[in-house]
Amino acid sequence: MTAAQTMPDELRAAFEAYERAILTNDLDALDAAFAPGxxxxxxxxxxxxxxxxAISAFRGARGGxxxxxxxxxxxxxxxxxxALIVxxxxxxxxGTGLQTQVWEQIEGRWLITAAHVTxxxxxxxxxxxxxxxDPLYQGAWEGPLSGLTVAVKDLFAIKGYRIGAGNPTYLDSARAETTSAPAVGDLLRGGASLRGIARTDEFAYSIAGDNAHYGTPPNAAVPGALPGGSSSGPASAVALGHADIALATDTAGSVRVPASYQGLWGLRTTHDLVPRQGLLPLAQSFDTVGWLTRDGATLQAVADWCLSYDGSDSTDSVFGASAADLPWRFRVPTEALAAAEPATRAAFEELIAASALPIEQVSLGDLDDYLVPFRTxxxxxxxxxxxxxxxxHPGSTGPAVAERFRAAAAVTAADESAARAALQPLRDTLHALVRDAVLLLPTVPGPAPSRSATGAQVDAVRTDTLRLTTPAAVGGLPALxxxxxxxxxxxxxAPVGVSLVSRAGTDIALVRLGRALHARITETESV
Structure with a gap:
């Protein structure tokens, strides 16, 4: 190491001690090197x-x-x-990196008060x-999606590549796909190119966004927070600007949760509207295809193309259901507001009051009545x-996912039959509520949890979140x-999304309505 000779000995010693702590990941020493407050x-x-x-929490989750x-x-x-040290x-x-630090003498010790790492x-x-x-697959040279790039969740078949499902053992045992999934082909025909295959939580059986094998993608909106899953990789890729479109799935919120956590637009499509051929399933009764984008205009272009007769070889046109705009009439489930964290509930109520939306309070019933049979x-x-x-392949999954599969293995045929029977009247309730209005509710209870949260804390957030996200899945309804x-x-x-849920088949109109609502509230987006 070379340095200007005028650096005080005490500062040099503090800097060198910090470097030793960095290399050994000595968290106590690193905490002590930064100024408190x-x-x-x-x-x-x-x-x-x-x-x-906040710095300490980030460092604890980062690793060395x-x-x-x-x-x-x-x-x-x-x-x-x-003093300034670069x-x-x-x-x-x-490769090389650069670190810039401001050090101050505080109570006789040199401490870092500001740092930037390149x-x-x-x-x-x-x-x-x-x-x-660059690209992985070139799309059509002309089309409504020309020039856009796609991050594909590692559950979709892409010709010549294996499906990895977020698990290295599964990837090793898989065979290369001979054809691409229709949902992939639709985007390519529209002119979008595939940027790459992006990580998923293992087998899509999580909504946190972490992965025991490959690490946790960054949350582009909240440094040090979980990105949301299971479409974690595609969502982070879009939020960071690596791609324009995330092709993802949503079983219980895997599009909507990362969209909320990272300030994105995310559409869960009507169940069975987009074909699932070439998609590794988790739970076919609820699995849907969806997309995430950074803005509403891009999502509109994707939905217009992929859900139209001309855009897809296998999806029936939904312009019939979406030709007319959805009613400017909103219903807010009281149970959903009660399930939100206080700060989220206050922000949601302030938004409603400021925008003077026509709101009707309605009841969905106990949210656990949806969640429990859904999980079964x-x-x-x-x-x-x-x-x-x-x-x-015993021992091949991370602990949290292994525990979910352990519980899944214990479900009996009688349990499943009773749960399916319990879900039907709930579907009827949901369909009645969206027949002539749109449900409006917080997407998730609150901001993304910290990456340093304990497993028990993450699991508690998961349960609270599923109470808000499963009703749309139970109803097979589109949710934006x-x-x-x-x-x-x-x-x-930190961002928190607002979800709109409409009747089946109105996906394109739902995106239009979401853009109109966004424009009314933010006055920044033209419709």
């Missing part, structure tokens, strides 16, 4: 962390850094007891992507789809999450 800053390409506690040496240090005194890191695996260049983030190309049927189907493979709320979370301001 809520004014300490740390930034990188993923965003800005404010406050010692790759082996590196400091090959150059520049020191500049800024004031008495205040250091160049050389990584053992290749990481080394990487080919792609393996927590987001399984494989990428989902578990029965998930085990039928994957049980043989899991028995043949629109980024309309901002709520204070552990890492600062």
């Amino acid at each position: 809520d004014r300490t800053l740390r930034g990188d390409g993923a965003g800005l962390l404010v406050g010692h506690d 850094v790759s082996a590196r040496t400091i090959e150059r240090v520049e020191y500049r005194p800024l004031a008495e007891g205040v 250091a160049v890191s050389r990584f053992a695996a290749g 990481p080394r260049s990487v080919a792609f983030d393996r927590s987001i992507w399984r494989t990428v190309g 049927v989902q578990g029965a189907e998930a085990w039928r789809n994957n049980g043989d493979w899991l028995r043949a 999450s629109v980024p309309l709320l901002t709520v204070d979370g552990a890492g600062g301001s």
Whole structure:
């Protein structure tokens, strides 16, 4: 390491101690190196962390850094007891990085009060992507989606590639697909090109967005937070600007949850509207195809093309159901508001009041009446789809997913039959409520949880979230999450989506309505 000779010995020692702590991932020493309080800053390409506690939580979930040496240090005194250090890191695996730090003497110790990290260049983030190309597959040279790129969730068949399902053992045992899924082909015919295959939570059996094998994709909206799943990789790819469209699935919220957590638009389509051939199933009674985008106009273009007769070889035209606009009439389930966190509920009620929407309060009934039988049927189907493979490959899944499959294996035929019978009257209730209006509710209870949350905390959030997301799945209804709320979370301001749920087959009109609502509230998007 080289450095200006005027650097104080105490500062040099503090900087070198910090570097040793980084390389050994000594969390206590790293915490001690940063100044306490809520004014300490740390930034990188993923965003800005404010406050010692937020920085500490991020570091605890990040893990260590790759082996590196400091090959150059520049020191500049800024004031008495205040200094700037800029250091160049050389990584053992290749590449260089840059760290910029402001150090201050506080109560006799040199501490970091602000830091910015410029990481080394990487080919792609393996927590987001399984494989990428430029493009991986070229779409039609002309079409309504020309110039757009797609991140495909690793559950869809792509000719020449294996389906990995978020599990390395499954990927190793799979065979290359001989044809692409219709949902993939629709996008290619429209002119979109495939950017790559993006990570999924294992077997899509999660909504948190973490993966025990490949890591957790970043949340582009809230540094240090979970990205939401199971469509975690495609959602993060879109939120970070790596792709324009995420081709994903939604069984119990796997499009809507990451859309809410990362401030995206996300559409769960009407059940059975988009063909599921070439899609690895989790629970066919609820599995649907969906898309995520950064803006409503792009989502509208995707829905207009992929759900129209001209756009898809296998999807019947829904322009008949969507030709007329949906009514500007909204029904808010009281149980959904009660299930939201207080800050989310307050933000939602403020939005309703400020926009003067025509609102009617309605009742869905006890949300657990939806969740419990849903989980039973989902578990029965998930085990039928994957049980043989899991028995043949014991220990191949992460702990949380393994526990869900263990519970799924215990579902009896009588349990499943009773659960299906319990779901039918709930479907009837939902269909009646959306016959001449649109349901409006928070997409999730609150902002994305921290990546440092315990397994028990994440599981509690999962249950609370499923109470809000399963009714649309039970009804087989289209549901659109629109980024309309901002709520204070552990890492600062964070997005929370608002969901619109309409009658079956009105998917295109639902996106139009969502854009109109967004324009009315934000006055930023033309319809």
